[in-house]
Amino acid sequence: VDERLKASQIGERALVRYISKFVNKIDNLRTIGIGDDCAAVPVDDDYLLITTDMITAKTHIPTGMTPYQTGWHIVAINLSDIAAKGGKPIGIVVSLGLKSNTELKFVKALAQGMQKCASTYGTSIIGGDTKQSSDLTLSGTAIGLVPKSEIMLRRGAQPGDTVAVTSEIGTAALGYYALKHRLNLKRCIKKFLQPLPRVYEGRALAQTRCVTSAIDISDGLAASIHQIGMESKVGFQIDFASIPKPFELEYIKKIKKSATNVRDIVLYFGGDYELLVTIKKNRFRKCYHLLKHMGVSLTAIGSVTKHKRFIAFENNTEFDIENKGYEHFKH
Amino acid sequence: VDERLKASQIGERALVRYISKFVNKIDNLRTIGIGDDCAAVPVDDDYLLITTDMITAKTHIPTGMTPYQTGWHIVAINLSDIAAKGGKPIGIVVSLGLKSNTELKFVKALAQGMQKCASTYGTSIIGGDTKQSSDLTLSGTAIGLVPKSEIMLRRGAQPGDTVAVTSEIGTAALGYYALKHRLNLKRCIKKFLQPLPRVYEGRALAQTRCVTSAIDISDGLAASIHQIGMESKVGFQIDFASIPKPFELEYIKKIKKSATNVRDIVLYFGGDYELLVTIKKNRFRKCYHLLKHMGVSLTAIGSVTKHKRFIAFENNTEFDIENKGYEHFKH
Numbered sequence: 001v002d003e004r005l006k007a008s009q010i011g012e013r014a015l016v017r018y019i020s021k022f023v024n025k026i027d028n029l030r031t032i033g034i035g036d037d038c039a040a041v042p043v044d045d046d047y048l049l050i051t052t053d054m055i056t057a058k059t060h061i062p063t064g065m066t067p068y069q070t071g072w073h074i075v076a077i078n079l080s081d082i083a084a085k086g087g088k089p090i091g092i093v094v095s096l097g098l099k100s101n102t103e104l105k106f107v108k109a110l111a112q113g114m115q116k117c118a119s120t121y122g123t124s125i126i127g128g129d130t131k132q133s134s135d136l137t138l139s140g141t142a143i144g145l146v147p148k149s150e151i152m153l154r155r156g157a158q159p160g161d162t163v164a165v166t167s168e169i170g171t172a173a174l175g176y177y178a179l180k181h182r183l184n185l186k187r188c189i190k191k192f193l194q195p196l197p198r199v200y201e202g203r204a205l206a207q208t209r210c211v212t213s214a215i216d217i218s219d220g221l222a223a224s225i226h227q228i229g230m231e232s233k234v235g236f237q238i239d240f241a242s243i244p245k246p247f248e249l250e251y252i253k254k255i256k257k258s259a260t261n262v263r264d265i266v267l268y269f270g271g272d273y274e275l276l277v278t279i280k281k282n283r284f285r286k287c288y289h290l291l292k293h294m295g296v297s298l299t300a301i302g303s304v305t306k307h308k309r310f311i312a313f314e315n316n317t318e319f320d321i322e323n324k325g326y327e328h329f330k331h
Numbered sequence: 332v333d334e335r336l337k338a339s340q341i342g343e344r345a346l347v348r349y350i351s352k353f354v355n356k357i358d359n360l361r362t363i364g365i366g367d368d369c370a371a372v373p374v375d376d377d378y379l380l381i382t383t384d385m386i387t388a389k390t391h392i393p394t395g396m397t398p399y400q401t402g403w404h405i406v407a408i409n410l411s412d413i414a415a416k417g418g419k420p421i422g423i424v425v426s427l428g429l430k431s432n433t434e435l436k437f438v439k440a441l442a443q444g445m446q447k448c449a450s451t452y453g454t455s456i457i458g459g460d461t462k463q464s465s466d467l468t469l470s471g472t473a474i475g476l477v478p479k480s481e482i483m484l485r486r487g488a489q490p491g492d493t494v495a496v497t498s499e500i501g502t503a504a505l506g507y508y509a510l511k512h513r514l515n516l517k518r519c520i521k522k523f524l525q526p527l528p529r530v531y532e533g534r535a536l537a538q539t540r541c542v543t544s545a546i547d548i549s550d551g552l553a554a555s556i557h558q559i560g561m562e563s564k565v566g567f568q569i570d571f572a573s574i575p576k577p578f579e580l581e582y583i584k585k586i587k588k589s590a591t592n593v594r595d596i597v598l599y600f601g602g603d604y605e606l607l608v609t610i611k612k613n614r615f616r617k618c619y620h621l622l623k624h625m626g627v628s629l630t631a632i633g634s635v636t637k638h639k640r641f642i643a644f645e646n647n648t649e650f651d652i653e654n655k656g657y658e659h660f661k662h
Contacts (some may be wrong), residue, residue, distance in 0.1 A: 001435060002435070003434065003435045003436035003439065004434055004435070004436065005434065005435050006431065006432050006433065006434060006435075007429050007430075007431055007432070007433045007434075007435070007438065007461070007463070008431035008432065008463075010435070012461055012462070015438065015461050016459065016460075016461055018435060018438065018439070019427075019438060019441075019442045019459065019461070021442075022439055022442035022443050022446055023442055023445065023446045023449075023455070023456035037458075038458070039422060039424065039457035039458040041421055041422050041457065041474070043374065043421075043476070044375060048374075048379070048421075048474070050422060050424055050457060050458060050472070050474055051424070051458065052424040052425075052426050052458060052459060052460050052470075052472060053426070053460050054426035054427075054428055054460050054461075054462045054468075054470060055462065056428055056462050056463065056464045056465075056468075057465075058463055058464060058465055059462055059463050059464075060462070090372055090374075090379070091370060091372050091381060093370065093381055093382070093383040093472060094383075095383050095384070095385035095470045096350075096385075097385060097387055097428075097468055097470075098338050099338075100337065100338055100339035101337050101338070101339065102337060102338045103334065103335055103336065103337060103338075104332060104333070104334045104335070104336045104337075104338070104341070104349060105334035105335065107338065107346065107349065107350060108334060108349070108350075108353055110350075111350045111352075111353035111354055112353050114354065115353055115354045118354075124354070125354035126370035126372065126381060127368075127369070127370040127381060127382065127383060128347065128350065128383060129347075129383050129384050129385045129470075130338070130343055130346050130347055130350070130385075131343070131385045131386065131387050131390055131391070132338070132339070132387065132389055132390050133387045133389060133390075133466065133468060134387075134388075134389055134465045134466045135464065135465045135466070137385075137387075137428055137464060137468050137470075139383075139385060139426045139428075139460075139468075139470030141381070141383060141424055141472035143372070143379070143381055143474070145374070
């Protein structure tokens with residue numbers, strides 16, 4: 001790798017892989033580390049889950065996001081990584097980089113949003129730090145526990161497994177475009193600004209031990225499919241029509257001059273923080289009913305294939321699911 | 332509190348207290364949280380220690396600090412909080428906010444510094460995140476474990492206890508002034524830029540169960556004394572002459588026009604990341620020999636008093652130890 005390359009030229013995911021070359025060979029510790037978004041350290045019969053996510057004014061805090069929602073957001077996206085592993089969160093710490101002229105009123109709303117999100121998912125803000133910064137920066141770390149026998153990883157998907165997603169996909173993307181083009185799609189905008197991590201659903205799915213792999217859909221369905229495929233060394237075949245989509249999707253026609261389309265919104269945007277899971281085929285119904293009981297839909301959208309291709313079908317036409325999605329430094 | 336006040340008007344510590352009003356009443360969870368710099372969550376017979384610290388280009392990365400040292404620094408200051416609790420670190424995650432034109436060479440040196448510090452103290456970088464930011468921002472979270480019976484807290488100091496510090500105090504401050512005024516005090520500059528957290532020493536002291544309270548001296552000896560005093564509801568009486576100081580201290584006379592003096596350097600600056608502990612009086616010798624065996628001095632500098640005053644003596648003259656020190660937003 002040419003060391004004179006800039007972060008913006010290689011993108012966030014390649015940058016994380018580059019950094020991981022210079023940090024510990026953690027396999028020695030039986031720790032599951034960088035590459036799975038969430039580290040898992042063995043502690044007795046459990047894995048201790050540790051995940052960290054940063055958001056900055058420059059990249060992640062769109063106009064229209066209130067300080068309360070910003071606080072909610074930093075906690076939600078960290079809890080989402082715990083959810084994807086099937087873990088129970090036990091605490092969150094948040095560091096705040098604040099401009100020196102930040103008013104206490106703003107800080108209070110941030111803290112209230114953080115607190116509300118944590119308590120909604122049965123956990124607490126247990127610490128933090130504040131520092132002066134040129135721009136608002138929030139860095140959160142969530143800690144969770146999951147029994148070793150129940151952890152869900154990105155590797156483990158087997159050919160023949162059913163591919164499924166929670167709730168619906170594309171809602172947050174629609175919310176983004178609605179905000180940008182001033183469409184009154186309140187439900188979508190709220191999902192974009194204040195996502196609901198699938199903490200209880202992830203935990204419930206893990207307890208069934210029927211899930212062979214899992215990931216939260218933060219950077220888009222396509223990117224998540226590719227990540228599971230890469231880690232599990234399998235391919236995916238997706239029925240595009242069966243992907244549950246927001247009913248407001250017809251409104252994108254109203255967005256004049258927008259180059260976006262349904263595929264971009266459903267596959268390549270992200271921000272929904274729903275779960276993508278692969279499940280042993282004959283156990284899908286069990287998982288479906290379990291989540292239905294919790295008030296959340298689980299929809300089969302395709303199957304895992306031995307052949308390492310990532311394909312979707314729509315009206316009997318096949319197209320490739322590209323390995324692209326929301327990625328920082330590349331916008 | 333007037334909510335229109337700015338972060339810069341109230342300072343970092345008051346800001347953290349303000350935020351803590353809006354987050355969980357974590358005592359319900361038997362979790363020791365905000366206020367002790369390090370959260371402690373009960374897990375079986377241990378406390379899981381979680382601490383987070385952020386550094387930003389604006390406040391913490393002085394001219395002269397290499398990217399390697401910056402990476403070392405973010406890991407060292409987080410490990411120092413684990414050390415003060417007597418914990419064994421089990422992993423560190425670091426989020427990097429990077430300018431988009433950051434070269435990979437810089438990122439590599441950051442990662443190598445992070446890795447070297449972690450491995451020096453027997454632990455690993457187990458995860459992280461990168462985001463685009465206007466200015467370099469590093470946020471680290473260290474995780475550790477300590478048996479419940481051995482944890483060292485800020486509360487617990489008793490009148491009559493001996494007050495002691497590891498190694499020497501003021502070296503990092505001298506390093507800061509040496510950098511600023513181009514004095515060739517290499518040892519001090521290195522301590523300022525690349526501090527050594529007392530991880531092994533903290534763990535060894537905790538195992539003796541003779542330590543009644545402990546803190547790492549990050550923001551200055553005076554601030555640390557006041558924090559222990561406040562949390563333990565006691566006072567301190569310090570023999571200023573007995574505080575171990577760097578032999579290079581005589582060089583501050585060479586700093587023309589500098590308003591600084593020995594007291595400022597030893598009491599009110601910080602950055603040494605040494606440990607301040609209170610120890611049952613008749614157990615001090617035991618702790619002294621234990622650390623001597625590890626190659627580190629432990630020096631008695633005074634005693635804990637029932638009367639809640641913070642006093643130092645120098646040449647038979649008494650003076651107040653003020654509750655001030657390095658504090659962000661206030662510079």
